[in-house]
Amino acid sequence: MSSVASTGSSSTSSANAGSALITSTGIGSGLDISAIVTSLTNAYGAAQTNALSSEQTTLNAQVSAFGTFSSALDTLQATLSSIDNPSALAAYTATVADKTIASATTDSTAVPGQYSLEVQNLATAATLTSAPLASGGTTVGTGTLTLSVGGASTSITIDSSNDTLSGIASAINNATNNPGVTASVISTTAGSRLVLTGTNTGAANTITVTESGGDGGLSSLVYDPADDDTTLTQTQAAQDANYTINGYAASSASNVVSGAITGVTLDLSGASAADTPTTLTIAANPSTASTSIGTFVSAINGVLTAIQSLGGYDDSTQTAGALNGNATLESFQNQLENILDTVQSGNSGGVSSLADLGITADANTGQLDTDSDTLSNALTANITAVGDLLGGTNGIATQLNTLINQYTGAGGLLSSVNQGLQTSLTQVSQQQTALQAELATYSATLTSEYNAMDTAVAALKETQTYLNAEFNPTSSSSSSSSSSATSSLSSGNLGT
Numbered sequence: 001m002s003s004v005a006s007t008g009s010s011s012t013s014s015a016n017a018g019s020a021l022i023t024s025t026g027i028g029s030g031l032d033i034s035a036i037v038t039s040l041t042n043a044y045g046a047a048q049t050n051a052l053s054s055e056q057t058t059l060n061a062q063v064s065a066f067g068t069f070s071s072a073l074d075t076l077q078a079t080l081s082s083i084d085n086p087s088a089l090a091a092y093t094a095t096v097a098d099k100t101i102a103s104a105t106t107d108s109t110a111v112p113g114q115y116s117l118e119v120q121n122l123a124t125a126a127t128l129t130s131a132p133l134a135s136g137g138t139t140v141g142t143g144t145l146t147l148s149v150g151g152a153s154t155s156i157t158i159d160s161s162n163d164t165l166s167g168i169a170s171a172i173n174n175a176t177n178n179p180g181v182t183a184s185v186i187s188t189t190a191g192s193r194l195v196l197t198g199t200n201t202g203a204a205n206t207i208t209v210t211e212s213g214g215d216g217g218l219s220s221l222v223y224d225p226a227d228d229d230t231t232l233t234q235t236q237a238a239q240d241a242n243y244t245i246n247g248y249a250a251s252s253a254s255n256v257v258s259g260a261i262t263g264v265t266l267d268l269s270g271a272s273a274a275d276t277p278t279t280l281t282i283a284a285n286p287s288t289a290s291t292s293i294g295t296f297v298s299a300i301n302g303v304l305t306a307i308q309s310l311g312g313y314d315d316s317t318q319t320a321g322a323l324n325g326n327a328t329l330e331s332f333q334n335q336l337e338n339i340l341d342t343v344q345s346g347n348s349g350g351v352s353s354l355a356d357l358g359i360t361a362d363a364n365t366g367q368l369d370t371d372s373d374t375l376s377n378a379l380t381a382n383i384t385a386v387g388d389l390l391g392g393t394n395g396i397a398t399q400l401n402t403l404i405n406q407y408t409g410a411g412g413l414l415s416s417v418n419q420g421l422q423t424s425l426t427q428v429s430q431q432q433t434a435l436q437a438e439l440a441t442y443s444a445t446l447t448s449e450y451n452a453m454d455t456a457v458a459a460l461k462e463t464q465t466y467l468n469a470e471f472n473p474t475s476s477s478s479s480s481s482s483s484s485a486t487s488s489l490s491s492g493n494l495g496t
Contacts, residue, residue: 028458033450041443048435056428058322063421065310065322069329070407070414072306076299077404082292084397086387091288094264098278103267110263110282116246118277119268123241123255125198126207128223128232132191136166141217147172148208149198152179158218165194168221172196181207194221198238202253205238241268244277286379289386293375296390296397297359300340301367307333308366328417332407339399340368344389349382351389354396 083089087108094104101119133140142163146155154177162171169183180199185192198205208225209232211218223232240251243266250260257266264282272278310323311330323329340361343353350356358374361367378386390397407413 028454028456028461031450031454033447033454037443037446037450040446041439044442045435045439049432052428052432052435056425056432059421059425059428061322062326063418063425066414066417066421069306069310069323072299072303073404073408076296076303077401077408079292079296079299080397080401083289083296083387084391084395084401086384086391086395089289089292089387089391090383091285091292092263092282093285093288095281095283096278097281098272100270101272101278102269102280104280105265105267106282107263107265112284113261113282115261115280115282116244116277117266117280118244118272118275119270120242120244121239121271122268123201123253124236124239125201125205126196126234126238127198127236128196128207128209129235130165130194130221130232132188132193133165134191136169136185136187136192137164138192139163139217140165140168140220141215143214143216143218144212145172145218145221146210146212147175147179147181147196148210149179149181149200149206150204152177153208154179158214163217165192169194180205196232200253201238201241201255203238203240204253207238243268245280284379284383286376286383289379289383290372290375293357293359293390294370297368297370303336304366304368328413332403335403336400339396339403342389342394342396342399344394347385347388349378349385351378351382351385353389357386357389 081088085108087110092106092110092112094106094110096102096104096117102117140158140163142159144155144157145168146153154175156171156175158168158171162168166185169185172178172181172183182197182199184195184197186195196207196209198207207223209221209223210229211222220231222229223234224230240253241255241257242249242251243257244250245260250257252260252268255268257268260266261280261282264280266280307329310321311326311333313320313324340354345352354360354368356374357378358371359368360371362369389395392398405412
């Protein structure tokens with residue numbers, strides 16, 4: 001019985017040791033369980049992990065590639081506004097022979113022509129000046145000043161706080177409803193004078209000043225020709241500009257004249273010498289058109305470069321572009337080439353295609369090259385025909401603008417493509433998350449199994465140690481168990 005009890009005690013000790021070994025991975029077996037589990041888990045998920053990672057890399061590369069392509073299209077589209085309007089492309093300039101008389105600018109509605117221009121007088125604003133006083137601080141009087149310009153007027157209260165010449169000038173300038181008058185004080189050898197100046201030119205902008213109430217001192221600042229009351233002196237009358245175009249008289253309240261000649265704005269700056277008109281010439285400016293077309297060609301080449309880079313294949317590196325074989329990119333390329341090959345057989349002036357402007361595709365690179373001489377000759381000979389080829393309803397630039405809008409506009413093809421790519425990236429991310437959860441479960445299962453094995457091995461080793469002690473008491477590995485067993489045998493406690 002004592003033998004059985006002794007064995008049971010040893011078994012309990014072995015079980016407890018095994019339980020303790022569960023938390024000490026590999027102590028029983030001597031194996032690196034953590035490394036083994038990691039290796040097996042990585043091997044188990046390697047194929048799926050690599051496939052998802054590869055798919056994610058490809059999708060991100062396509063998102064970036066379409067971003068590059070979209071940017072190139074935006075750059076091209078920005079250049080179209082300067083060439084899709086035939087009149088704007090012509091970019092007529094206006095030149096005044098006598099620059100002391102006037103200058104001129106044009107808009108897209110201008111047409112070629114030559115005109116005779118003579119300026120009799122410029123438009124001016126009214127100026128009124130007071131009689132001199134000792135200084136700007138001299139008291140003038142109190143009451144109410146009413147200033148009128150055209151149909152607008154305001155009344156200004158003058159009291160003891162602002163009844164000096166300078167105070168009145170400040171009150172006028174700060175008036176809430178000032179009708180268009182500025183006031184200043186000038187110092188002369190005779191004294192200080194109040195000067196009122198209209199802010200707008202033209203005969204309709206005469207200034208009237210009346211006063212009422214107060215101590216009567218403001219009567220020295222009145223200008224009311226209708227009532228024959230003019231203590232202020234009009235030093236400059238408000239008048240319209242008077243000029244002639246091709247001998248026909250015209251007038252303007254402003255010295256900046258729009259509408260006198262279609263598409264031309266005149267900026268009058270001086271009166272002509274008597275009976276000495278100057279020449280105003282409206283003519284096409286080929287250099288402006290040449291610059292616009294050059295910018296357009298560069299932008300086209302930018303798009304072609306993007307297409308070749310993103311959709312091509314490099315034989316030397318055996319590397320395909322991120323959009324190699326992509327149907328969206330190939331479709332755009334085909335439509336672009338068709339538009340660039342446009343031939344307008346009915347166009348005038350011998351300008352029916354880009355080749356007539358000296359713009360042709362390089363056989364080796366596919367890029368557009370421009371023969372500057374051919375382009376210059378076409379622009380000089382018939383800039384209107386060039387404008388018709390590029391702009392208008394069926395112009396090349398107009399067609400390109402429509403095509404690009406189909407791709408980059410709201411709800412366009414590129415927006416749909418990007419949305420699809422983002423959806424795919426989301427799905428890949430979800431699959432990666434699911435895979436990581438599966439691998440975590442797999443790793444935990446392996447760890448549990450290996451720990452169970454390790455516990456079993458630890459128990460076996462414990463049993464082996466006990467048995468060695470029981471049946472080989474002289475073994476150097478025997479310790480207290482061996483001594484105990486010997487003592488038991490000596491006392492006769494173990495039965496046969």
